[in-house]
Amino acid sequence: xxxxxxxxxxxxxxxxxxxxxxxxxxxxxxxxxxxxxxxxxxxxxxxxxxxxxxxxxxxxxxxxxxxxxxxxxxxxxxxxxxxxxxxxxxxxxxxxxxxxxxxxxxxxxxxxxxxxxxxxxxxxxxxxxxxxxxxxxxxxxxxxxxxxxxxxxxxxxxxxxxxxxxxxxxxxxxxxxxxxxxxxxxxxxxxxxxxxxxxxxxxxxxxxxxxxxxxxxxxx
Amino acid sequence: xxxxxxxxxxxxxxxxxxxxxxxxxxxxxxxxxxxxxxxxxxxxxxxxxxxxxxxxxxxxxxxxxxxxxxxxxxxxxxxxxxxxxxxxxxxxxxxxxxxxxxxxxxxxxxxxxxxxxxxxxxxxxxxxxxxxxxxxxxxxxxxxxxxxxxxxxxxxxxxxxxxxxxxxxxxxxxxxxxxxxxxxxxxxxxxxxxxxxxxxxxxxxxxxxxxxxxxxxxxxxxxxxxxxxxxxxxxxxxxxxxxxxxxxxxxxxxxxxxxxxxxxxxxxxxxxxxxxxxxxxxxxxxxxxxxxxxxxxxxxxxxxxxxxxxxxxxxxxxxxxxxxxxxxxxxxxxxxxxxxxxxxxxxxxxxxxxxxxxxxxxxxxxxxxxxxxxxxxxxxxxxxxxxxxxxxxxxxxxxxxxxxxxxxxxxxxxxxxxxxxxxxxxxxxxxxxxxxxxxxxxx
Numbered sequence: 224x225x226x227x228x229x230x231x232x233x234x235x236x237x238x239x240x241x242x243x244x245x246x247x248x249x250x251x252x253x254x255x256x257x258x259x260x261x262x263x264x265x266x267x268x269x270x271x272x273x274x275x276x277x278x279x280x281x282x283x284x285x286x287x288x289x290x291x292x293x294x295x296x297x298x299x300x301x302x303x304x305x306x307x308x309x310x311x312x313x314x315x316x317x318x319x320x321x322x323x324x325x326x327x328x329x330x331x332x333x334x335x336x337x338x339x340x341x342x343x344x345x346x347x348x349x350x351x352x353x354x355x356x357x358x359x360x361x362x363x364x365x366x367x368x369x370x371x372x373x374x375x376x377x378x379x380x381x382x383x384x385x386x387x388x389x390x391x392x393x394x395x396x397x398x399x400x401x402x403x404x405x406x407x408x409x410x411x412x413x414x415x416x417x418x419x420x421x422x423x424x425x426x427x428x429x430x431x432x433x434x435x436x437x438x439x440x441x442x443x
Numbered sequence: 444x445x446x447x448x449x450x451x452x453x454x455x456x457x458x459x460x461x462x463x464x465x466x467x468x469x470x471x472x473x474x475x476x477x478x479x480x481x482x483x484x485x486x487x488x489x490x491x492x493x494x495x496x497x498x499x500x501x502x503x504x505x506x507x508x509x510x511x512x513x514x515x516x517x518x519x520x521x522x523x524x525x526x527x528x529x530x531x532x533x534x535x536x537x538x539x540x541x542x543x544x545x546x547x548x549x550x551x552x553x554x555x556x557x558x559x560x561x562x563x564x565x566x567x568x569x570x571x572x573x574x575x576x577x578x579x580x581x582x583x584x585x586x587x588x589x590x591x592x593x594x595x596x597x598x599x600x601x602x603x604x605x606x607x608x609x610x611x612x613x614x615x616x617x618x619x620x621x622x623x624x625x626x627x628x629x630x631x632x633x634x635x636x637x638x639x640x641x642x643x644x645x646x647x648x649x650x651x652x653x654x655x656x657x658x659x660x661x662x663x664x665x666x667x668x669x670x671x672x673x674x675x676x677x678x679x680x681x682x683x684x685x686x687x688x689x690x691x692x693x694x695x696x697x698x699x700x701x702x703x704x705x706x707x708x709x710x711x712x713x714x715x716x717x718x719x720x721x722x723x724x725x726x727x728x729x730x731x732x733x734x735x736x737x738x739x740x741x742x743x744x745x746x747x748x749x750x751x752x753x754x755x756x757x758x759x760x761x762x763x764x765x766x767x768x769x770x771x772x773x774x775x776x777x778x779x780x781x782x783x784x785x786x787x788x789x790x791x792x793x794x795x796x797x798x799x800x801x802x803x804x805x806x807x808x809x810x811x812x813x814x815x816x817x818x819x820x821x822x823x824x825x826x827x828x829x830x831x832x833x834x835x836x837x838x839x840x841x842x843x844x845x846x847x848x849x850x851x852x853x854x855x856x857x858x859x860x861x862x863x864x865x866x867x868x869x870x871x872x873x874x875x876x877x878x879x880x881x882x883x884x885x886x
Contacts, residue, residue, distance in 0.1 A: 234689030238696045245699070276681065303684035305725075306677070307749055307787035325688035325721050328695045330760070 224269030224339065224382045225249045225400055229259040229285070230301065231277050235324070239272065239301075242328045243335070247362055247378040249400065256280040263289060266399065268296050269386060270339055272331075275302040275313070283316050290317035297342040299334055301326070336360050343386060350385065352428055352439065357385070364424070371423050376401060380416045384429070384439040393436040449624075453617045458610050465602045473595040480590055484582055485558065485565070491527060492567040492580040499531050499540060499578050500571045526586040528564075532577045539576075550579050560584070623647050631658055638741060639666040672735040680728040687724065691717050726850040729788050730837075733854050738785045738861020746777040746786050747811060753790045754809060763798045768806045777815040779885055781862040789858045789866075790817075792851035793881045797821035801879070817883040818873075825877050826870040834868070859883060 226243050230236040231254045240252045251266065253259040256279045263271070271289075275282040286298055300313045303324045310321045319338045322331060336359060350357045356365045362378065364371040373381065383392055383400040397413045417437055421429050430440050530550050531540035538547045552559040552566035554577045559566045564581040571578065623646065630642045641659040694717060698710040751771075757764035797807040801821025808820040826834070837853045852868070859866040864885045872880035 232685050232689055235685060235692055238689065238692030241696055242692065242699075303681040303688070304677070305680065305684070306784040307752060308784050310752070311783075324684045325691045325717075328692055334759075 224386065225251070225266065226335075227259060227262055227266070227268045227271045228252045229256070229271065229277065229282065230254065230274045232274075238328070239331065242331070243272075246332055246335075247375055247382070248335075249379065254278070256282070256285050259285060260288070263294070263296070267396070269382070270335055271296055271298045272335075273298055273300050273318075275300060275304060275309070283312060286313070286316045286318060295342075297338045299331075299338055301331075333360075343388075350388070352388075353425070355424060355428065357381075359385070366425070373420075373423065376416055377419055377423070380413070380420060381424075381439075384420075384437065388439045391432050391436045391438045397437070450617055450621055453621070454610070454614050457613045457617070458606075461609055461613070462606055465605075469595075469598045469602055472598050473591070476594045476598070477591045480587065480594065484587055484590075485567075488527070488558075488565065488567045488580055488582045492529070492569045492578055495529060495580060496569045496571050496578040500576055503531065503539065503576060504572075526583050527580055528583075529578065529580040532579065534575050534577075545581070550581055552579050552581070623651055627651055627655060627658075634662065638739070639669070640741070669735065673732070673737055676728060676731040676735050679731070683724055683728070687717070687721050691721065726854065729792070729854045730850055732785070732788065733857040733861070736861055737782050738858050739863070740780055740782040743778050743780045744783040744786070746779055746781070746783065746815075747771065747775065749783045749787050750777070750790060750809075750811060750817065753787050753794065756791075757794055757798070761798075763803075766798065766803075766806045767794070767809060769809045769811075771811045772813040775811045775813050775815065777811065777817075777885070779815075779862070781864075785858045785862060789855045789862075789883065792855040793819045793866075793883070796851050796855075796881070797879070815885055819881045819883075820872045820875075820878060822878045826879060831868050831870060855881075 226248045228236065228240055228243065228250050230239060230252070236252055236254065240250045243250045248269075251262055251268075253262055254277070256277050259271075259273075262268075273282045273286060277285075282300065282302070286300075289296065289298070297319045298317065299320045299322055300318045301322050301324060302309065302313070304310075305323045310323075313321050319342065320334050322334055340359070350359065354366050355371075358364070364373065379400050380397055383397050386392075394413050397416075401412060401416075417429060417431070428440055429437060431437055528542045528545040530538050530542075530545065532538050532549060532554060534554070536549050536554060538549050541547060550564075550566055551561055552568055554568065554570070556568055556570055559568065562584065564583055565587070566579050566581050568577055568579045570576070623644070626644055627642070627647060630644060634642075639662050641662060642655050644655060647655055691714070694710060694714045698707060698714060701707045701710060751769075754764075754767055754769050757767060794807065794809070797819050798821075801807055801823050805822040808818070810818040810820075812818070834852050835856050837850060856866050862885070864883055867882040867884065869880040869882065870878065872878035
């Protein structure tokens with residue numbers, strides 16, 4: 224998943240960026256509303272982590288602008304404002320969750336998972352597809368009793384497919400997910416990783432729709 | 444100190460002054476009237492004597508050989524008691540003629556023209572026939588006194604009747620006049636930290652306008668000071684939390700990257716100290732807010748909704764939060780003009796207190812009753828009355844060994860009081876032999 228982190232504090236921003244990246248998500252870290260608005264305009268994010276007090280404005284205004292454009296990207300507010308009235312204002316503006324600083328990084332991970340799960344309509348962090356049991360929380364996949372190990376890039380592609388299970392994901396959307404990690408993406412990179420996923424997960428689970436894209440099949 | 448009533452003082456002073464002036468005026472009137480009466484009576488006495496004298500002299504000259512004094516009879520027998528009596532005396536003082544209602548004993552008045560007065564009568568003497576005949580007419584002093592008393596009473600009686608009427612009149616006038624003062628007093632007494640709006644009384648008289656303006660200026664300054672204090676505490680919280688969040692997040696990242704157990708253990712200790720520091724800062728910020736009197740608000744808040752948000756926070760934030768059993772009575776509502784932030788701080792402290800100090804293996808019960816009372820109950824050892832009292836003191840942690848700042852209950856107590864609520868602490872809990880119960884009751 225590609226995450227937009229909007230946080231102006233250098234120390235906290237770095238730590239959150241590194242932590243989120245360590246959980247196999249691509250992170251774009253912006254320190255101003257202007258930069259965040261520009262990024263959100265051109266990139267489709269899976270989640271936005273949003274500070275409220277930023278040098279060039281309020282995160283609430285950014286959130287309201289996002290929602291006014293019918294952008295339903297899940298947003299978790301990260302703020303030092305602990306008052307319940309701030310929280311109510313944030314939720315009313317369209318936030319999906321609200322985390323008060325200082326927070327534990329594990330709690331942030333749990334909230335991110337809960338919000339994305341809620342957003343994708345899934346009530347559990349474990350997704351079963353045929354024999355496969357994919358645990359998004361601890362990044363583990365089992366086929367029966369055998370664990371399947373995926374690389375970071377393979378997880379990035381799978382995340383993208385899992386974000387809309389059963390729906391077609393275009394090649395360019397998958398390329399974008401890979402770009403987010405700063406990796407080199409060549410013309411056949413997507414096909415290479417799709418091929419690896421098929422080999423590891425089972426050919427029947429990832430199908431190709433010629434000229435359109437790819438989709439994850441067989442969700443139970 | 445007993446404060447005097449301005450209304451009572453005004454009524455008493457005005458009435459006393461009015462009565463005093465009336466009495467002075469009446470007394471002066473009586474004296475003037477007595478003096479005027481004296482002049483009238485004297486004039487009448489003199490005129491009577493002078494008109495009587497030629498008649499008497501003529502009569503005496505026609506009956507010059509009378510041996511003894513004569514007493515003149517009335518034409519008609521009458522019971523009328525005359526106020527004027529007279530005697531006609533010769534130069535030796537012998538009474539030669541007198542009116543029917545006096546004896547032949549000569550008057551005490553000397554045989555000398557003019558007025559004379561003793562305790563009983565006032566006399567006027569006229570001489571005739573070359574000072575050989577003296578006519579003396581006497582006017583009873585009792586008659587004069589009676590006239591003066593009756594005249595005085597005629598002035599005094601209406602005054603006595605008017606005194607109670609004037610007291611009622613003054614009371615009504617004072618009450619009506621003092622009404623704007625009462626309005627202003629009420630408007631000022633309605634002000635508290637949650638209502639510092641300027642006083643707007645259009646009907647206030649000119650004399651009270653400066654007071655209203657001064658009070659409004661003070662309210663404005665107070666409002667600014669409180670707002671600045673509240674903003675300062677909120678900003679301080681923000682400014683403190685962000686670096687703490689950075690430090691904690693970097694420490695946790697470092698911990699996840701370190702492989703050596705010794706180093707990892709040291710980082711864990713740093714993380715633990717940071718967590719304690721964060722909790723202490725949090726409590727000190729809450730205390731600062733409580734002292735900035737954030738409890739009240741002009742707007743009515745749905746506190747039932749806030750209660751549920753806070754419970755949801757606890758449930759999501761920690762495993763311990765899942766111990767909370769929440770029950771909201773059917774049709775229970777809790778809408779009050781209090782700050783929802785202050786209410787949330789009170790709840791957080793009470794729930795945190797129950798989770799930290801309660802039995803870890805039994806649930807924490809939170810009930811919102813139909814009347815809007817909140818009960819937070821946890822299991823645990825019984826606290827005696829001294830302990831219940833002392834845990835409301837700052838930095839008093841009772842006999843517990845559980846982690847805590849010793850500030851949660853004092854903060855909750857202070858904010859509850861600002862919100863117009865009472866925080867009752869009970870141990871054992873209601874209908875139980877052990878445990879602790881906090882009851883937050885709104886008036």
